Amino acid sequence: MERIIIHSDMNSCYASVECSLNPSLKGKPVAVGGSVEHRHGIILAKSEEAKRCGVKTGEALWQAKQKCPDLIVIEPHFDEYIKYSRLAHDIYARYTDRIEPMGLDEVWCDLTGSIRAFGSVRQICDEIRTAFKEELGVTVSIGISFNKIFAKLGSDLAGKDEVYEITKENFKDKVWCLPVRAIMGVGRSTGDTLLRYGIKTIGDLAGCDPKWLRTVFGVVGDDLWKYANGLDNSRVMPDGYRQPIKSVGHGVTCSEDLVNDDEVWKVFLSLSQNVSKQLKKNSLEATGVQIAVRDNQLITKQFQSPTEFATQSAKEISETAMKLFKDNYSWGNNVRALTVRAINLQKEDTPFQMDLLSDFVCHERQKKIDDTVLAIRDRFGSDSIFNCCLMTEEKIPDHNIKHTLPGKMYK
């Protein structure tokens, strides 16, 4: 039986929610931008009117203002976006329990089993569009297809508040002529590589030898070939499904550039506290640490290494991060932003083989100290106990926005 999958995407989500909250903004060029003081002064989302002036997501606020002097820039209200996302989810849940979110504003729904109860897929999509307008005051673009990849492509091709259908019969005509970057899974880097080999359209990609794609892109090559040929058969996961956690990370853009190792160490130590807490909360241990360093020229580099033991310890994670930094960063430029990630996770208390040279006693002692610190924080608040060196740290912004967003597509 052919599946019926839809992909629904809230148009200019953040900007639309702001316009819904404040109708006087409707019809004006509006952008949601990060805080300039916290050096997050970039465009996060823009309205159709701002888009027409050439404003692009990700560009600096001053650049956007140059293009569109009347641009109204609003600070983000993530609590509202999460509320709208939850209400949107309630609308989809009227038709199916197979709802897989991707980010706050996008979702796949499997309507294969819903058609008999609710009429045609077009009818359901029209009802969803109407519900969004009447209940939330925002619009959605919906793509209909027989797999998730083409459904997503359909919603990209659909205009604001429109529906676009890609079927088994018409996908070669509608999809294969599109640039290869239009298909999900082809980002900037993969797109550049494909172009270097003369693969310009999705049709070109579909016509490639899958073995050759595998040699160039590894397992991703298999996926890309399947996507282009309409052979993606990944399921839409049931409502409430949470993907297993593959990494736990925390990053920050510093309020001023970091200029020496001592300042970097303080930031790593601060970030690792949060990583450690999340690992503990999810009963996971890291066997590797990855850092991302963004310098003041906005060039980002990533480094990773294994840890000596599987760990949840903020101290051990930050020490591994610092060692990675010292071994790899040459201080050509000052540092603007840092991220620490715990990677290669395993369940806590997974048995492991000790060796003769590592100081396991010290590791166990550190574990006890960390557990005690976490217990104190649980009881008396997160600021009740912290490292002395962090008392004077002024370059770590004190705003801590913590929102968990639905992540990648289930394959």
Add this chain to the structure above:
Amino acid sequence: MKSRKVYVSVVAEIDEEGNKKPMSIKWEDGRTYEIDKVLEVRRAFAQKVGGTAVRYTISVCGKTTFIFEDEGKWFAESRI
């Protein structure tokens, strides 16, 4: 015509299922209006003042109007 959001006090009856039925509204100037009838309850976009909330279409003194409930707070749309 411009409108503004006016938060109001509401006396409501809550049944054993948790359904709320507003009985009267106390306006910001202190006047109280009895609600004759609740005609419809649904989530809706408050077109005049913005935001989304549970909208109660009510009849007050023979006139049909809306009041909204947003996470425990009630508001109405008032003309400026």
